[in-house]
Amino acid sequence: MMSRKYVKREGPWIPSVPLVYNHKLPIANIEKYWKGLDEGRVFATKCTACGTVYYPPQIDCPSCRSQQMEWVELPKEGVIDTFTKIYARPQGYEDFEPYIVAIVHTGGLRIMGWLKAKDERCVKVGDRVVIRTEKVEKHNKHIIVFELTDKIC
Amino acid sequence: MRKVAVVGVGQSVFGVRNDVTLQELAWEAVKEALEDAGISQKDVELSVVGTVGTRGYELMPSVVVNEYCGLVGKGPVRVEAACATGSAALWTAYTAVASGQVDVALAIGVEKMNEVDTATSLAVGGRAGNYLWEFHFYGTTFPAYYAFYATAHMAKFGTTEEHMAMVAVKNHKYAARNPKAHFQYEVTIEEVLTSRPIAWPIKLLDSSPISDGAAAVVLASDEVARRLTDTPVWIKAIGYSSDTSNFTRRLDYLGLRATRQAAEMAYKIAKISPGDVEVAEVHDCFTIAEIMAYEDLGFVEKGKGGLFIAEGQSELGGKVSVNLSGGLKAKGHPLGATGLAMIYELTKQLREERERGRQAPLRKYIGLAHNVGGTGHYAYVTVLTR
Secondary structure, eight states: OOOOOBOEEOOOOOOOOOOOOOOOOOOGGGHHHHHHHHTTOOEEEEETTTOOEESSOOSOBTTTTBOOEEEEEOOSEEEEEEEEEEOSOOTTOTTSOOEEEEEEEETTEEEEEEEOOSOGGGOOTTOEEEEEEEEEGGGTEEEEEEEESSOOO | OOOEEEEEEEEOOOBEETTSOHHHHHHHHHHHHHHHHTOOGGGOOEEEEEOOOTTSSOSSHHHHHHHHTTOTTSOOEEEOBTBTHHHHHHHHHHHHHHTTSOSEEEEEEEEOOOSSOHHHHHHHHTTSSOTIIIIIHHOOOHHHHHHHHHHHHHHHHOOOHHHHHHHHHHHHHHHTTOTTOSBOSOOOHHHHHHSOEEEETEEGGGBOOOOBEEEEEEEEEHHHHHHHOSSOEEEEEEEEEEOOSSGGGSSOSSSOHHHHHHHHHHHHHHTOOGGGOOEEEOOOSBHHHHHHHHHHTTSSOTTOHHHHHHTTTTSTTSSSEEOTTOHHHHHOOOHHHHHHHHHHHHHHHHTTOOOTTSOOOOSSOEEEEEEEETTTTEEEEEEEEO
16 A cells, blocks of 8 residues: 555634525426426427527527527437436435436437436446436425336346 | 736645635735745735635635735635636736736635535535536536536547546646645556446546645736746636536537637637647546546547547656646645646746656647636636746
């Protein structure tokens, strides 16, 4: 074993006065998306003036400055563009087993979701998936999940 | 626009620095930079403080730093561009001098990341994108974003985990010779490959550490610079660009579009080509990031970054000597300080003041700093010459 020289200087310290943020996150303009997830559907928005499609959905079109948007549902199949398995979990996710997050392209767009698979080394870029939604009880929210179409990993 | 020179540089020791506050840490770098330039605070007309600040208890850190460093009344302009904050500070100070508004400006970059625990730090870093659509729903972390790049790069170009490990081995080798580096020891390919997974395929030793540190750079106009020093280092160009906040809206996951655009701007202004660069500090927050940087900066064609490291082209004396400081990977990555620490290192390199074993051989005296913010959200490319 080589010597391990690194900089770690500790000294006496005191704790700060705790600061807790509880943010309100407005969803008034994207409630349709929320309801869609509850029903197993994933929505994007499309500008009726210039045709630009937005995912994540948004109500303003910076391309043509229109606010004339319609909701469009995304297909229920897609293909994996890339993925990772998160082992070092952040605050808020410590209680979850390591999870695979994937980016999937579908309907000319890309979406993020959790891939329902155990062995990341058997998953490949280009694998086909089925897109659905699932309730995460611990966070009381619905999320997008992917399942491999052609194999079990 | 006037010519602008680097006339003084300073850097604190990087690492876990729970022995000092943010302002005490900043002063270590500012004091050294002022002394290096041979000036005092009264000569500084503008201070720019770059700090991300999302892990600290000070919510207005720039005024705290400015007061402690004896710079009250000299600014401060506070800037933030995620991990490229130091470069945004440099650009702000550079523009003030180049435009003629001031003759001497001081850019300070500082970050304390170890005042909170690792889970909190991961939760802050995981918000580096678009909170609702990424972290809130899916618990992304900062390493996870670079893992997305690594997975895609490996699948498309055959880049391997061994290639990535070689970047760690190289950068630790130089950090072992850098007394200001966070990790001053060497690692082996085997150790990198068997280190624990953080966000597969990224492992612990593919990752830059959670570091505290500061760096400072004094800039001066042509006329003042020639009065202050015999060895000015000139800023030839600073290129910049950005990319989407939402990761799903990126062009692809094979490289950083913002880097390519910033590099193109910088090369054009400096009237050089990638082949002219002799020494570079590139943004290796994870080992895959350095491999993509070789490609996006034009040192090698897209997809050949793995080969570039395997052939030793980025070693000292190779085609371009990359990250002789140890890089973010082993020198450490205190967000706000990183961009200015790159300028610190390149200034020392171009003055030929570096220790044996990590001084780049120079003929044209052209250096390049490449600093990325977020997961490719921001990019700055700076060209320096002696």
